[in-house]
Amino acid sequence: MSSLLNSPILEQSSQSSASSIPAPRSPEQTGLPFLFLVELVSKVLFLRGQVRLVELSSHLKLSNSVLDPLITFMRAEKLCEAVRRGGSNTDADLTFTLTDTGRARAAEFLSRSAYAGPAPVTVQDYCAQVEAQSVAHMHVLREDIAQEFEGIVVSPTVLEKFGAAMNSGRALFIYGPAGSGKTFLAECLAGLLKGNIWVPYAILVDGEVIQVYDPAVHHEAASEVAQANLLDKRDAPDPRWVRCKRPAVLTGGELTLDMLELQFDPGTRYYQAPPHLKANNGIFIIDDLGRQRCSPAQLMNRWIVPLDRRMDHLALHTGHKFMVPFDVVVVFSSNFGPEQMGDGAFLRRLGYKIEIGAQTEPDYERIFRQACEDHRVPYSHDAFQYMLRERHQKEGKPLLACYPRDLVSQARDLARYEGRQPELNPQVLDWAWNNYFAER
Secondary structure, three states: EEEEEOOOOOOOOOOOOOOOOOOOOOOOHHHOHHHHHHHHHHHHHHHHHHHEEHHHHHHOOOOHHHHHHHHHHHHHHOEEEEOOOOOOHHHHHHHEEEHHHHHHHHHHHHHHHHOOOOOOEEEHHHHHHHHHHHHHHOOOHHHHHHHHOOOOOOOOOHHHHHHHHHOOOOOOEEEEEOOOHHHHHHHHHHOOOEEEEEEEEEEEEEEEEOOOOOOOOOOOOOOOOOOOOOOOOOOOOOOOOOEEOOOOOOOOOOOOOOOHEEEEEEEEEEEOOHHHHOOOEEEEEOOOOOOOOOHHHHHHHHHHHHHHHOOEEEOOOHHHHOEOOOOOOEEEEEEHHHHHHOOHHHHEEEEEEEEEEOHHHHHHHHHHHHHHHHHHHOOOOHHHHHHHHHHHHHHHHOOOOOOHHHHHHHHHHHHHHHHOOOOOOHHHHHHHHHOOOOOO
16 A cells, blocks of 8 residues: 655645644543543553653643643542652643552553554544545546646546546546556546545544554645644644645555455554545545455455445454445556456446547657657657557557657666667667567
8 A cells, every 4th residue: 555645736725625623621522531541641651651741742642731630630549640850840840650550550551452642533523524524525627637637648538537537426447458557647636636634643433542644645734833832722723633635545456355444453452544544535546456366346345335325334353343434536447347347236336437548649659759858868750650660550569658658768778778878769669679578
């Protein structure tokens, strides 16, 4: 699984950008059980030793007004004690550490769950927030498509279908021969995501912690004032949520059915969210459909209910089942056509089936010119015509979008090896062609 957001996403304000979430001012306002919060504080103190209140607040993403009742309870129960450090004689100099009793209890807590990160949010709050910032609120316009695909050679008909599909809220099925550019175009769709969203560090379900925020997938929208300085301001957003760009997740042939379920670590005894949960409010691309270690039929059966109901059912290792929103633009990319998938019920749930085929000669030449420019190889119209006539036409090779880049790069590599300026001529193209297609 990988993230695609290494290039800037359109920074446009839209109705998809949900307003900030107010920070809780008391343990009750977090929605979390009081004793769960006590356990979380105990585990942090156990792992970090002596901790100042400001450090505890920054680590757990909870304000002093939430932590004060917890610390007061723990001191009354002889689980922790306060030690004054420094000479200012203020609460800022207080550090908290566990007592022997507290350490014994914290070790017990850690044996049940080693999670000691930012305080989670409730699954109910998570579901409500995902709905509030749904991808269904996004509107992709013709101008957005033109901007994102500027300089990319692609049929206007295909672009029109992409634009409509992104507004439909339904899944896309992109198909065509290997090398036609399906994956590249699918990745470009991530650039159409608008607005920023709130992503929780973790959620709590039936007493179990599920880690959701993943720095490899979720990219913070902008650097803001340090959260530690905001925790106790009345208008501060809830720091248990991270302001992020809409996520884009790509999975390929490595995808298995097990990966689409909660990942429970028996060592730490808490969960990692599956990739489609991390992709909520964004885009989830399943590349190379039909090449997974599970059959397409099995994968399709797993997706039928989420695609239809926009909800997914997950289960904890305890057997507890719960629902979460399935709020993603799902893009399937495959070398196989829809008729080869063989499941009519699934195909009906794919709103758009978009074929990416061979290029026309004018478009193929444009791609070839771009490849020459990118690799700093002088373009030769005569050499290009030779390749069309003597290689593509005589050998029946389709004009696929991947060929120009691969062939021109080999011409450049040969020139570097021979210590000369790169050039295109029949001899160089024949050499690159024979290498590429493994011909003698």
